[in-house]
Amino acid sequence: MITRFPPEPSGYLHIGHAKAAIIDEEYAKMYNGKFILRFDDTNPEKAKLEFYEAIKEDLNWLGVKPQIIENTSDDIEKLYDYARKLIEKGLAYVCICKPETIKSNRIKGIECNCRASKVEDNLEKWEKMFKVFSKNEAILRFKGDMKSLNTAMRDPTLFRILDIPHPLKGYKYRVWPTYDFATPIKDSLDGVTHALRTKEYELRDELYFSILRALGLREPILLEFSRLEMKGSILSKRKIRELIQQGIIESWDDPRLATLRALRRRGYFPEAIREFILSIGVSKVESEPTWDLINSINRRIIDAKAKRLFFVSNPIKVKLESFPKERISVNYHPDRDLGKREIKITQNLFFEIEDLEKFNLDDKFRLMGLGNVRLIQKEDLPIVKFEGFELDHRLKKIHWVNEDSLPFEVFVPLNLVQDGEINRDSLKVIRGKVEDSIKKLNVGEIVQFVRFGFCRIEANNKAIFAHK
């Protein structure tokens, strides 16, 4: 079994691409086959050099490892040969009608005069496409069926003229094949046995096989699956570009997006993405999974690895009285041995104001890792008095930081789409103080801020929230 993942190098990969790539790879693995990464770079107007590398990087991070990496643009000459064969067989013709005419004829199901021209004329015009004609003056079309109910069969375009440099080939070619022509031939030539693609291509199956049959080439098995949508997210390249232009989001790795780069920034593990994709499966059912599904998988994976740290939002200064020790030692994890950190007990501590407000004067509660305290003054500078170390499960427990704690920001991505509308306020910034042991951790580490959630450290003063 040989499968292939054919992204166009015109943007960053998102979780929808991950679905295709992972399914392709898993199928090949299951049958001890091969998996090909093919850059579908037949449109020099869209392909950009940076994306070839970016896509490889992202796939590598995802843990998807192709055995073969190739570009459709490496085989343009072969595709020219097949085009010529088709013309010689009278199965393709050069159309010199105006684009508008072609369009309206297609809608009406009318054949144009070019379709009736002789093979020799077509061959001559085909040659002229390389030198004489310019863009929009001539295209090579497949002789399908202008009356077919399947509009993909109404003499689709096989080659068009594009006078723009290609990121890999420069000005070497100006006649470029379309997806509809390049894909079946490449698949067949590459030995692809099972070509998987998303549902919106279903109507093109007939064309795919017609081209292969016309050329006498081996026919792979075509399989389609539904496109992945995520609740509250935007995957469309076009729409993301608009959002960036409008300044609503910052970049392609904005944590509100579902690009692989964004997921990585938030602390999603590749294993979680894979498990999630496999749980979704390959059916044609249109579904819109919620983030809960992937979050719970990711949580299971990172729960064991994430150090627990105290981050206090909306801090309020509170005086601590009668504490007998100068420093305490607190484990990084409740049940895994991830080490511990020393915390200096300063005269004043900081609590979350929301926590403090819930307590009444004389209430007893516990400062996690430190001990039990009683609130003996609530106004002005609140004061708590130490009352002992012994654990009492009935006591409410809160987290806290000391005076050496550092200013810190957590970026919390919310749904970018809410009730069908773009939510402009979808990136919440929560400011607060974090214990200074954050300095010992590395950028990229996943932590759990106690009673807050899992976050990935982005800098020594900033983290991005993944999920609860």
Added chain:
RNA sequence: GCUCCGGUAGUAUAGUCCGGCCAAGUAUACUGGCCUCUCGAGCCAGGGACCCGGGUUCAAAUCCCGGCCGGAGCACCA
């Protein structure tokens, strides 16, 4: 509009091809309880679904017909 493809709990899926073991399994979410130095994890329990209508059959989530709803395609993009 025409054509094609879908429709199982709130969400995502298993089961549909080859009808019976499905008074429908699992995950997630939710609710309650236990446990816990986190609002995290873990454990236990609970409610919750076969789009509708006909037909075939001893038997239908599964096969057939009709309808309804949803999505996609109709480019010199992929």
